Amino acid sequence: MSLSLQQELFQQLQSLRLIDPHTHINPHQPASRCLADILGYHYYTELAHSSGLPKDQIEAPGLDPREKVRRLVPWLATIENTAQYSWLLEMCREFFGFQEERISVDNWESLYESSRARMAQPDWEQQVLNTSGLDQVYLTNDFDDSLEGFDRQFYVPCLRTDDLVFHLQRASVRERLAKATGATPGTAAALKAAIGHLFQYFTARNARACAISLPPDFTPQPVSDAVADPLVARVFSGAELTADELVTLSQFVFWSLAEFCDQFRLPFDLMIGVNRRVYEQGVFQGQDLFDSRVSLIQYRILLNAFPRVIFPISVLAETSNQELVSYAWIFPNVVTSGHWWYSNIPVFIERDTRARLQAVPATKQIGYYSDMYKLEFALPKFAMYRRILARVLADDFVIGRRWSVERALDLGKQVLRGNVETIFGGIASR
Amino acid sequence: MSLSLQQELFQQLQSLRLIDPHTHINPHQPASRCLADILGYHYYTELAHSSGLPKDQIEAPGLDPREKVRRLVPWLATIENTAQYSWLLEMCREFFGFQEERISVDNWESLYESSRARMAQPDWEQQVLNTSGLDQVYLTNDFDDSLEGFDRQFYVPCLRTDDLVFHLQRASVRERLAKATGATPGTAAALKAAIGHLFQYFTARNARACAISLPPDFTPQPVSDAVADPLVARVFSGAELTADELVTLSQFVFWSLAEFCDQFRLPFDLMIGVNRRVYEQGVFQGQDLFDSRVSLIQYRILLNAFPRVIFPISVLAETSNQELVSYAWIFPNVVTSGHWWYSNIPVFIERDTRARLQAVPATKQIGYYSDMYKLEFALPKFAMYRRILARVLADDFVIGRRWSVERALDLGKQVLRGNVETIFGGIASR
């Protein structure tokens, strides 16, 4: 009974068109061109490497895409159990008509050719969007992105700020800032002005959020201009800062971002908990991990200081989910946001979804985002989420609370789509 | 099959009369007088505020109760998904004959009037107790509570000690202590004597437990009189203590409480993990949160030092439950106690119940307490727990272990009621 009910709810949720509120899509090349674009996603390269594939076999400069796939395919046998593999299979089935049980050394070549033919069609991007039911796709843009040359009503810009907060000691970042804003700040005020310029630029081009990923040990707090002034002057003169000084500078820039989010009425996406480059010999984008010893109490001052800024918060460690639920239950400006990275597998999604639906106001939950680099991934990732959401709605609401199917569906639609519109501003441009 | 089995177990568990071993009931006004008493519970005001209701709209001094409800009702639409809302609906259905699917701006007035009429009946308190099957209700009493004017065999006193341990630097607390004990201690010994006086007073009036809530960073340890003497002298002279000195003073008082629990044979309820006033602009009682980075290892010295004191322990963070299970499995004096606050939602209750029933002696588990402020809440909260308990008994014991329904029920009854009696001393007065 519960299974067929789940099935019914899933079918209904599948028919819903979506806005994907967080991706890494390149709007100039949003869809894949061949299987290497799909298998080159770090979820596959890192798992294949973890299983034994030497990194240099797939990261050699100028490696032919077909050869890259040929080298990856044998390792798929070791990861068929993973959720990540199930996305791959679902993509191949839905987009390329793949019929077999597994992708193997015996059948990958025909898949490669048939998929390449489809991806070469001039309207492939549109085909993917249609099949996936995507109405809008949010981007992750570097602060110096021109945001030109694509449809910003569909591919919605988002100001990603990791570089500004954590990497001003890198000359390349300072040069990019100089190029984007014309400024080489020598004071705290000048740095703030440059950041303000970026907010102006981005919001004028339909940006709907400021976003950042944060390490487990980061604790935001205000830093006065007087304290920041010498740090800004020195870092922009190319001097080395101490570790402590870098933390203070990060806090200063971060706080400035929050101030501008307040001023420009932008939600501030916080993605909390990642340690970068933990496995330094890992494949591209397959080096980061985390430390579950992190608490939202570290954000106490921030959340109190900016009551008008909406903070959609993602946590990397599943052990942080109860804190996220509780902070969203208490703080008006905290919104639960998706299932991030290492928490984006079914067992954790289900637990976390259940807790959020049971204790956070329905209006304050962004159910899911794909985090994808290529458009084809939205379909299997959202399908995974929708299956789980259907199960939770069936068990906890239709069966557990005796809701009608329609009412449960309304809740599902709200967290899948409705809240994305109300929180980030909907489809109409500003 | 499993569903009907659950139903059968639930029905049997529902017929069991209860002792509620931890509440915040005011014995002089235990039941609600109108819907505002129910909707004014912080679980609703904080969720409505979190959804967008400005705090001052419901906390204006002298606000008419009916008007308060009128202002809260529109926000219920945003929290219908929550477990907290399900309690509200169940109360309205069971106590006030409410028949509709939701409480809305269209129907709340008739609910308000009909419920008010029932609550105005002179035997309303007794009606609630009968419908809820409550045989005894434990209180949370300030240390200076007279404990007079109510039936202490039914409303069982409990000495709550947060103020003594954490707030002696407040003049009001010292004054209340002076009034209650006649003492303004100038030495550690004198402070201990004053505390002993409170234990004497409370136990002579049927108190069955000493209780306290503790922040995540608290670590009990013994403090010698020699170290405590100057701190006691200074704090009672109105001098300011440093943060470190306040911690030492807290440890001294806490340790003294444990000594008196030993001497007076009182269980010491520890409620571990709350950070107070995290969201300072929150509604009344809707400001506290937590930091999941806490461990029972902090209580190692205490648990070893007082083998004869029973410590019923509640943890606020669900991530602490496995530690609680393991410490109760090893330490004879550790008892698992209920599902506290942010862990009191079905998904966490189910996980925690399952772990406790699988690994802690059956005699060392207090299944549930309501934590209620008004009597009407025991019914839906215990029903939530009993539904979950029925499911765990069905899945893990009747199906998983092939126990008979009767045997599973015996286990359920033991954690729901039997252990409350053996641990806190049963219904007969001492």
Add this chain to the structure above:
Amino acid sequence: MSLSLQQELFQQLQSLRLIDPHTHINPHQPASRCLADILGYHYYTELAHSSGLPKDQIEAPGLDPREKVRRLVPWLATIENTAQYSWLLEMCREFFGFQEERISVDNWESLYESSRARMAQPDWEQQVLNTSGLDQVYLTNDFDDSLEGFDRQFYVPCLRTDDLVFHLQRASVRERLAKATGATPGTAAALKAAIGHLFQYFTARNARACAISLPPDFTPQPVSDAVADPLVARVFSGAELTADELVTLSQFVFWSLAEFCDQFRLPFDLMIGVNRRVYEQGVFQGQDLFDSRVSLIQYRILLNAFPRVIFPISVLAETSNQELVSYAWIFPNVVTSGHWWYSNIPVFIERDTRARLQAVPATKQIGYYSDMYKLEFALPKFAMYRRILARVLADDFVIGRRWSVERALDLGKQVLRGNVETIFGGIASR
């Protein structure tokens, strides 16, 4: 449907013969001789003590085994709900033909006698191995174990190193080292040479792993010989080291072990998270607990430094499982290993198994080990795991992913047995 599917999968998994990759079996006396050997397992003595049985009643020197059982049996009534008790019952049923619902004061004596008769049969060890389907049993050997007098192809040695890393300050440990290696090292190099001698000795005698349990606060890092030299000299001269010096010495020895694992191609089993002697008055082996505030980020330097060493990692706190899953997903040299101690109860095993099967390459998971002290325990412990594995395979793979039963079984067999062979080297001797 799901239940009968689970049953089918469980039956198939039950027919699989096993290698148990981590036990504490004494190969000179592997099976129990009477019920006291079984009930004397710390899982029962500590639970009985936790329920109220005074320690001295079961730890009196020279206590008759039958009397010990007589004293323990009444306390079983308090722990019938536990998973640990279910193992006991399953052993009594499978090995001794016990038919009753519970072991009680009324029936234990006949059970004692009948079981004693069976255990007295000369081929009892072989009967247990046959009934349990065990092909090989890995041991936990002290570094000075002679490894003589037993079949090392069946009872596979494993070099346990806690004493070397954490207890060189004990004269008895240094004396054992001197006896085993002929060395009383005065320098870092000499200590390394002595350790190398142990690796030589063990690997020549079919040792397949080096193993250690680690406290939550341990962080491995390299220590230069120059730094270690004076510490080694002093500790071997009997001088007291400071706490900080002991940590440095531990890090030095630990790092040396990793170097030898690299050199000798031995997997290094890390069992992370135990605090020893937390409850000092506890029964034998019933005194240890943990602090869930631990992270694999503490092992970052180690995991990067030894890419060729396989680290099968067990975590004591269930809250560490997601980190373990994620580190095994990224690091080629990290393997998930079993369900350790306080995480070895069904609710945690199921969650952890689900996460591992969903996100870690199938080749990098050691499903289970028994951790047993007596052979009889493998049967019920592995059966518990197999029931859970059957459920996860049924729900997540056959139903959720539409795998055939055969394919799901292949995955189950791989984590239950296949990986043990590939990771530790299979049955053939080296």
